[in-house]
Amino acid sequence: MSRPGFVLEVDERTPPLLVHAGESFRLEQFPLGTRVVYPPDSLPGIRDVDGAIADALLNPLGRKPLPELLHAGMKLTIAFDDLSIPLPPMQSPDIRSRIIEAVLELAAAAGVDDVELVAANALHRRMTPAEIKHIVGDRVFASFFPEHLRNHDAEDRANLLHLGKTKHDEDVEINRRAAESDLIVYVNVNLAAMSGGSKSVAVGLASYKSLRHHHNVHTLRNSRSFNDPPNSAMHHSYDRMQAVLNEHVQIFTVETTVNNDTFPKNLGFLNKREWEWSLKDQASYVAAKRANDLAPAKLRRKIWHNTRAPYGVTGVHAGDPALVHEKTLANIHRQQLTEVNGQSDIAVLGIPYICPYNVNSIMNPILVMCFGLGYLFNMYRNKPIVREGGALIMYHPMPQEFHPVHHPSYIDFFDEVLSETTDPATIEAKYEKQFAEDEWYRHLYRNSYAYHGVHPFYMWYWGAHAMEHLGDVICVGADRKVATRMGFRTASSLADALEMASDTVGRSPSLTYLHTPPMRLADVR
Amino acid sequence: MITVIEYRRSPTRFLAARGASARTTGKIGDAVAGSLAPLRLINRPDPRRPGADWGRVRPLLSGICGSDLALLTGRSSPYLSPVVSMPFVPGHEVVGELLDDVGDLRAGQRVVMDPVLSCATRDVEQCPHCAAGHESRCDHVTGGTVAAGLQTGFCADTSGGWGGMLVAHGSQLYPVPEELPNERAVLVEPLSCAVHTVRRAAVPDGASVVIVGAGTVGLLTLLALREFANPGPVYVIAKHGHQRERARKLGATDVLEPKRAARVLRRATGGSLQTPERGAEYLLGGVDVAIECTGGGGLDAALRLVRAGGKVVLSGMPSSVDLTPLWYRELTLIGAYASDSGGGHGSSDFADALSLAGHAPLDGYVDATYPLSGWREAIGHALAAGRLGSVKVAFDPTRD
Numbered sequence: 001m002s003r004p005g006f007v008l009e010v011d012e013r014t015p016p017l018l019v020h021a022g023e024s025f026r027l028e029q030f031p032l033g034t035r036v037v038y039p040p041d042s043l044p045g046i047r048d049v050d051g052a053i054a055d056a057l058l059n060p061l062g063r064k065p066l067p068e069l070l071h072a073g074m075k076l077t078i079a080f081d082d083l084s085i086p087l088p089p090m091q092s093p094d095i096r097s098r099i100i101e102a103v104l105e106l107a108a109a110a111g112v113d114d115v116e117l118v119a120a121n122a123l124h125r126r127m128t129p130a131e132i133k134h135i136v137g138d139r140v141f142a143s144f145f146p147e148h149l150r151n152h153d154a155e156d157r158a159n160l161l162h163l164g165k166t167k168h169d170e171d172v173e174i175n176r177r178a179a180e181s182d183l184i185v186y187v188n189v190n191l192a193a194m195s196g197g198s199k200s201v202a203v204g205l206a207s208y209k210s211l212r213h214h215h216n217v218h219t220l221r222n223s224r225s226f227n228d229p230p231n232s233a234m235h236h237s238y239d240r241m242q243a244v245l246n247e248h249v250q251i252f253t254v255e256t257t258v259n260n261d262t263f264p265k266n267l268g269f270l271n272k273r274e275w276e277w278s279l280k281d282q283a284s285y286v287a288a289k290r291a292n293d294l295a296p297a298k299l300r301r302k303i304w305h306n307t308r309a310p311y312g313v314t315g316v317h318a319g320d321p322a323l324v325h326e327k328t329l330a331n332i333h334r335q336q337l338t339e340v341n342g343q344s345d346i347a348v349l350g351i352p353y354i355c356p357y358n359v360n361s362i363m364n365p366i367l368v369m370c371f372g373l374g375y376l377f378n379m380y381r382n383k384p385i386v387r388e389g390g391a392l393i394m395y396h397p398m399p400q401e402f403h404p405v406h407h408p409s410y411i412d413f414f415d416e417v418l419s420e421t422t423d424p425a426t427i428e429a430k431y432e433k434q435f436a437e438d439e440w441y442r443h444l445y446r447n448s449y450a451y452h453g454v455h456p457f458y459m460w461y462w463g464a465h466a467m468e469h470l471g472d473v474i475c476v477g478a479d480r481k482v483a484t485r486m487g488f489r490t491a492s493s494l495a496d497a498l499e500m501a502s503d504t505v506g507r508s509p510s511l512t513y514l515h516t517p518p519m520r521l522a523d524v525r
Numbered sequence: 526m527i528t529v530i531e532y533r534r535s536p537t538r539f540l541a542a543r544g545a546s547a548r549t550t551g552k553i554g555d556a557v558a559g560s561l562a563p564l565r566l567i568n569r570p571d572p573r574r575p576g577a578d579w580g581r582v583r584p585l586l587s588g589i590c591g592s593d594l595a596l597l598t599g600r601s602s603p604y605l606s607p608v609v610s611m612p613f614v615p616g617h618e619v620v621g622e623l624l625d626d627v628g629d630l631r632a633g634q635r636v637v638m639d640p641v642l643s644c645a646t647r648d649v650e651q652c653p654h655c656a657a658g659h660e661s662r663c664d665h666v667t668g669g670t671v672a673a674g675l676q677t678g679f680c681a682d683t684s685g686g687w688g689g690m691l692v693a694h695g696s697q698l699y700p701v702p703e704e705l706p707n708e709r710a711v712l713v714e715p716l717s718c719a720v721h722t723v724r725r726a727a728v729p730d731g732a733s734v735v736i737v738g739a740g741t742v743g744l745l746t747l748l749a750l751r752e753f754a755n756p757g758p759v760y761v762i763a764k765h766g767h768q769r770e771r772a773r774k775l776g777a778t779d780v781l782e783p784k785r786a787a788r789v790l791r792r793a794t795g796g797s798l799q800t801p802e803r804g805a806e807y808l809l810g811g812v813d814v815a816i817e818c819t820g821g822g823g824l825d826a827a828l829r830l831v832r833a834g835g836k837v838v839l840s841g842m843p844s845s846v847d848l849t850p851l852w853y854r855e856l857t858l859i860g861a862y863a864s865d866s867g868g869g870h871g872s873s874d875f876a877d878a879l880s881l882a883g884h885a886p887l888d889g890y891v892d893a894t895y896p897l898s899g900w901r902e903a904i905g906h907a908l909a910a911g912r913l914g915s916v917k918v919a920f921d922p923t924r925d
Contacts (some may be wrong), residue, residue: 409787412792415785415788415789416788434792440791440796440798442797
C-alpha cells in the first residue's frame with residue numbers, strides 16, 4: 001500500500017526542499033509555515049503488463065472483445081499518442097508498443113490486411129523516425145514505416161474529412177483515413193487527468209478548423225480546471241465532438257496509466273521526500289548538482305533529454321472511450337490526488353526542464369509560461385491552490401532561447417506579438433488567424449519538424465485562466481527582459497520574490513509550494 | 526588667414542585609423558579612431574576664387590557626413606583617390622554666409638551649397654551627363670579650372686566647410702529663406718541626396734520598401750520617400766531607440782531591430798526564411814525595394830530582404846559584400862550618389878530639398894556643434910552618434 005498524498009507544513013526541522021528550475025535544481029529553505037504539497041507515493045506497477053493488455057483487449061468495457069471487431073477485408077487504423085506524453089519519455093519498451101503489437105497480432109489472426117498506424121500529433125511537430133520507433137517499438141516500425149506508419153497531417157486537406165458539427169456548431173474534422181476506417185483503435189498513455197477520453201481522437205487526429213473550437217481563450221478561461229473534466233469547458237467540447245465521431249466511426253480505445261517513477265535510479269532522490277533522503281541520496285544530490293552545474297549547456301541539455309522514466313504501468317483499460325476514461329481518471333486520482341485544505345496567498349512552482357512540447361528540444365519562455373500558468377496551475381480540482389488576486393512564484397532561468405526548427409512561429413510570437421500585448425483575448429483576435437494561415441509555418445509543420453504556426457497561441461491560452469486569476473507572477477532567477485516581455489516580474493531569490501509579492505498579498509502571506517515533478521493533482525477544499 | 530581642419534596624405538595615420546576602427550568598438554574605439562585620423566588644425570591663406578562666377582563663403586555650420594567618417598577611419602574605397610586632390614579641407618554639408626556678390630546673390634546672403642563640382646563649376650565644355658542634368662555623374666571632375674575633386678570638401682582648391690572660408694561657384698549656391706534656421710539649413714545637402722535616392726529608386730505606387738539604417742541618411746530618405754513617392758508599407762531597420770522613435774514620427778509603417786528584421790519582414794510580406802550554413806538569414810519573398818542607408822554592412826541585409834526581381838538602392842558608400850543574392854534573385858542594384866538638377870524627372874533635387882527642409886519636422890536633428898578646435902571630440906561624437914542619441918553632428922567654425 002503506497003502512502004497517500006501529503007501536505008507538509010514547514011517547521012524548524014524541515015530540511016531545505018528540492019526545487020526544479022529548468023535544466024537545473026536546487027535546495028531551497030522555505031519560510032516556516034509554508035505548506036508543501038507532495039503527491040502520493042508511487043503506486044506499484046502491474047507485474048504482468050502483457051497479461052493486463054490481453055485481458056483489456058479481450059474483456060473490454062462497453063465494446064465487444066477486440067477479436068470480434070476484427071475481420072478480413074476491414075479497414076483498421078491504429079492511432080496512438082505522440083511524444084508529448086509521458087514526460088520524461090518512458091524507458092523501452094514503451095507501453096504503446098506493447099499494446100500496438102498485441103492489437104496487430106489479433107488483427108493478423110483475424111486476417112486484417114488493411115492496417116494503418118497514425119501518430120495523433122494534431123498540431124504538434126512531426127516526430128522523427130527515431131522518436132516514432134521509440135514509441136511503437138522496433139518490430140512494428142520495421143514492418144510499417146514509412147508507408148503505413150506516419151504522423152497525422154492536420155494541413156493535408158485531401159486527407160481530412162469533415163464529419164459534421166456539434167450542437168454548439170463546432171466543426172468535427174479529422175484524419176480521413178481514420179474517419180473512413182471500420183475501426184479506430186486508439187492507444188493512449190495518461191499522465192494527467194486532462195488527457196485521454198474524448199480528447200484522444202477529437203484532438204489528436206483533428207485539423208485546425210476543428211481544434212479552434214476548444215483551444216481558445218473563452219473555453220480555457222472557463223475550464224476550471226482543465227484537469228477536472230466535469231468542470232472543464234474544454235472537455236465539454238471534446239465530449240460533444242466525440243458524440244459526432246460516434247455517429248460515424250467505431251472507436252475502441254486502450255488507455256493506460258503510469259505511476260510516479262519519474263526519474264531513473266541515478267536520479268532517484270528526485271522522486272523522494274527530502275527528509276527521507278538516505279546518505280546515498282544526499283551524495284547523489286551533491287554529485288548530480290555539481291556535475292549539472294559544471295556541464296556545458298549543450299551537454300547538460302542532452303543529458304536531461306536522454307533521461308528515460310522507469311514508469312510502472314498502473315492500469316490498462318480498453319473499450320468504449322467514455323467508460324474506459326472513468327477507470328483511467330480513477331487511476332490518475334489514485335496516483336496524483338492530494339487533498340489540500342484551502343487556498344493560499346502565494347503558490348510556488350519549480351518548472352522542470354521538460355514540458356509536453358519540448359521533448360528533445362528547448363523549453364522556450366512561452367513554454368515555461370504554459371507549463372507554469374497553464375499545466376501546473378491547473379493541476380487542481382475545486383479551487384486553484386492560490387486565491388484570486390494572489391501571487392505565483394515560479395523558478396526558471398527563462399532565457400530567450402528558441403529551437404529554430406521546432407518552434408519557428410514561437411520566435412515571431414515572442415518578438416512581434418508579446419511586444420505589443422500579453423492579453424490572450426487581444427492576441428487571439430488580432431493575430432491568431434495570421435499565424436494559423438501563414439504558408440511558411442504550414443510548410444514547416446508539414447515538411448520539417450515544426451509545431452504549427454498557431455501553436456504558441458494555444459500555449460498562451462493555456463495560461464489565460466491563471467493570468468485572469470492571479471494578481472502577480474514573479475519568476476525567480478529569470479532573464480529580466482524576457483520575463484518583462486511576458487508581463488511578469490523577476491526576483492533573484494525566494495526572499496526577494498516574497499518581498500516583491502508583499503505589494504499584492506501583504507506582509508504575512510500564506511504560502512504553498514507545489515512539489516513537482518512527480519505530478520500531483522491538488523484537491524483544494 | 527583662416528583656420529581649417531586639413532585632411533592630408535598620411536598612409537601611417539590612414540592605416541592606424543583603419544586599424545583602430547576595425548579592432549576597437551565603443552567609446553574608446555571611436556575616440557581612438559577619431560584621434561588617429563590624418564587631420565590637423567592649421568592656419569592657412571584664404572582660398573583663391575578660381576573665376577568671376579565664384580564667391581567666398583563663410584561657413585556657419587558644416588555637418589560631419591558618413592562619407593567623411595569613412596574617409597577618416599580608413600574605410601573609404603581607394604577607387605575614389607583619383608577624384609580627390611590633397612590636401613583638402615573636408616566639409617560638404619554647409620550653410621554659410623556669402624561674402625561676395627555672385628550672380629543674383631548678394632554678399633551677406635545666407636546660402637546652402639550643392640557640393641558637386643560638375644562641368645559648370647570648372648569652366649569646361651559640358652559632358653553628356655551634365656548636359657542631361659545628371660551633374661552627379663559628371664565626367665570632368667578631374668579637369669578644368671579647379672583641382673580634381675568630386676565635391677567641395679574633397680578638392681584642394683575650394684577649401685571646405687570645416688574651415689573659416691571656402692569658395693563656391695554660383696551654380697552651387699542656393700539662398701536660404703530667412704525663416705530657415707542654420708540647424709535645418711545644414712541638412713539640405715544630405716536631404717537632397719535622399720531626394721535623389723528616392724528618385725533613383727523609382728518606387729512604384731504601393732510597393733513595399735525597407736530602409737536599412739536610420740542615421741541621418743536613413744531618416745532623411747524616409748522623409749523624402751513619404752514626400753516624393755507613394756509607397757506601400759515602409760519598414761525601417763534601426764539600431765538605436767531614438768532612431769526608432771524618429772522613424773516612427775516620419776511615417777515608418779514599422780521600425781525593426783536589425784536582428785529581427787528578416788523575421789518581421791517575412792511575416793509582413795510572406796515567403797519563407799532561409800538559414801544558410803554561414804551568414805545571415807535571408808528571405809525567399811521579401812520587400813519590393815530595399816534602400817541601403819548605412820554606408821556599410823547594410824547592403825548585405827538589403828540584398829537578403831528584397832524579393833526576387835526587386836530593387837536594391839545603394840545610398841551610402843558600400844562595403845564589400847556577398848553578391849550571390851544579386852545574381853540568384855535577379856535583383857536590380859541601383860546607385861544613388863549626391864543630387865542632380867533634374868535629369869529625366871526635370872526637378873532639381875537640391876531645390877526640392879531646400880523647400881522640404883522648410884516644413885519637414887527636422888528640429889533637433891542637429892543637436893551637437895563643435896568649434897573646429899574641438900575636432901577630435903566632434904569626430905568621436907559623430908562616430909558614436911547613434912549610440913549617443915544624436916543624428917547630425919556639425920562644426921560651427923564661427924566659434925573659433
